[in-house]
Amino acid sequence: MAIDTPKPVRGTQDIFGAEAEAFAFVVETFERVRRLYRFRRVEMPVFERTDVFSRSLGETTDVVSKEMYSFLDRGGESLTLRPEFTAGIARAYLTDGWRQYAPLKVATHGPLFRYERPQKGRYRQFHQLDAEIIGAAEPQADVELLAMADQLLKELGVADGVVLQLNTLGDAASRDKWRAALIEHFRSVAAELSEDSQQRLEHNPLRILDSKEERDRRFVADAPQIDQFLSGEAQDFFGAVTGGLDAAGVAWTRNPALVRGLDYYRHTAFEFVTDRLGAQGTVLGGGRYDGLMESLGGPETPAVGWAAGIERLAMLVGARGEDVTDVIIVAESDDTIHLAIKATARFRELGYSAELLASGSPRKRFDKAAKSGANAIVSLRTDMSGVTSNVREANPAAGKIEQAWLQMKPFILP
RNA sequence: GCGAUCGUAGCUCAGUUGGUUAGAGCGCCGGUUUGUGGUACCGGAGGUCGCGGGUUCAAACCCCGUCGAUCGCCCCA
Known part of the structure; x- marks a missing residue:
């Protein structure tokens, strides 16, 4: 009686040989660079109580309702395999008294889990590098974080063809005004938008800005921009970030269409993007999430961070030979x-x-x-x-x- | 959730308009050759042709379903 061999779970990968070497090279380089910037290593649990993620992400979003690996443990408690690092680190900051170390620079890496359709550079269990600065309201924190990301990509040898796209979402008030103006703008031409974008108009209007549909392009082109709604402080903040990047020698380009879906993002949003990875071109991304701690019941706490997909970086690094035997x-x-x-x-x-x-x-x-x-x-x-x-x-x-x-x-x- | 393409040996792939016992290279195992040697030759093991059904005298090949992979859409914390 033949026994069937169990199949690997969809979206998981067994990484071996030259690819595993590339993976290790990415992690080793990250560990080295984060020490140069004095980011402290943290080890985080792979699962958390579900509300850690559902409260920070917002109950109703697609990500929470259908893209998380959630399950009841034997005690009947709802747990979730972490789909990101930030929420868990924020939780630890509050529950473990890390406020005493603020401003706190931490870095970690490891597996994350999202229930999504696998495609190039996208897996259900995937791996990220992560860096956060918590309790720092000043734009220099953003600059520091981005300088580290920039150096990491250079030391990995993948900086060629990767560009840092930068935007600001302003403070909460600027952001709300911009959002309202965008809705008004797109609603006036709703009938001519693509079907997808008409949907987006209802639940995520900012996303129309990076629509891939040709017919949306001209309406995106003359859409209101965040700059028209930025408060004086928000302008100053963004100016300090870009000025700091210039001083640090970090090249960047403005992308006014770069947005974040979640409400807790404020001010700086950024992505290092390449055209060498098909449809999944973002290699490293992040932003300032000053509103997150409050959604977890903590005090208002400014913070900024980024995450980078190890698989995608490893693909850019390319296959690396294993050491030859002595x-x-x-x-x-x-x-x-x-x-x-x-x-x-x-x-x-x-x-x-x-x-x-x-x-x-x-x-x-x-x-x-x-x-x-x-x-x-x-x-x-x-x-x-x-x-x-x-x-x-x-x-x-x-x-x-x-x-x-x-x-x-x-x-x-x- | 939707779409396109693809599933043949451990790996990379042939397999003609449907036609006898499904092949090659690499890798693996054994033998011969060489004997400071990465050579060459011979042989061997290894396949439910992803799975299930259908059409047919006959299916790896055609049809339907299903599972899986890849790429894209949606989504992207």
Whole structure:
């Protein structure tokens, strides 16, 4: 009776080989860069009580109603696999007394879960890098955060073809006025908008601005812009951010159509965008979310943050080779296997990556080792003169390995 | 939720207008050759042709359904 092999869950991925190396490279680079900017590492739970997300995102939104992995635990409590980092970090800031550290710069990375249709650069379990500055109202925090993002992309070697798009949503009052003006503008031409955008007019009018429909374009082009509604303070804030970016040497372009769907976003919104990833071009995005803490029952707390998809960054980084093995020890005859094990252990103690090759047809073992592209091969075999060894150096990097072998040889061979 | 394309060996893919026992390369295993050697040759294992139904004398191939993958739409915290 054959047993069916369980299939992987839709939207999950098993990352292996060169892709896994690219993934690790992204994470390692992030860890290095966040230390340069003195962001403190935090480890967050992978699941939270559902209200952590539903209250911060808004009960009625699509994201909450159908794109979260929510379930009842055995105690009957509704829990949710985290679909983002920000809400959980905000919760911890309030419940763990992190206010004492404000302004607090934290960074983390790990898996997130969203119930969505998989497509290029989009998975149901995916992974993000995340950086937040909490309790900092000043525009310098935005600049610092963006400078780190910019340096990260440069150090990953993916900055080419990636542009920082920047916008401001203003303070709450500016934002509300802009929103009202947009609704009025689009409502007057509603019949001529695309079907999708007519829907958006009802529940998310700001999204009409980045509609992909050709027929929406001309109405988007002459839509009211946020600049007409910005208060003096909001203008000053945005000016301080852009001025700071210029001083930090961070290139940016204004995108007045860049918006955020959620109400808690204020002031700065930004995305690093590329055209090299198909329909999912945002590589890193974030903004200022001064209104979030209050939705979780906390005091008014200014904060700004970003997140970046590790898979998308890894795709831009491209496949990366795995490290070549320093040395392969080949037991060319079975009676040398114990000697080969000993030698392998010794090489590893000395800090060389070493692989033992002692299986399969003895006469093909050396060829297999040679094909693997290791820096050096030490082969052992018994012939009429006893156990003999042979070192083969594939490249100049192997000189030290031969020296190491010559030193350990008297202690290993009989 | 919607649409398009695609599912043949571990991997990459052939497979003609439907026609005998479904193939190749790579990889894997074994043998021979070579014997400081990454060579060459021979052999072997490995397939419910995603799954289920239908049409037909006959289906990997045509039709329907289903599952999965990919890409896009919607959405995007």
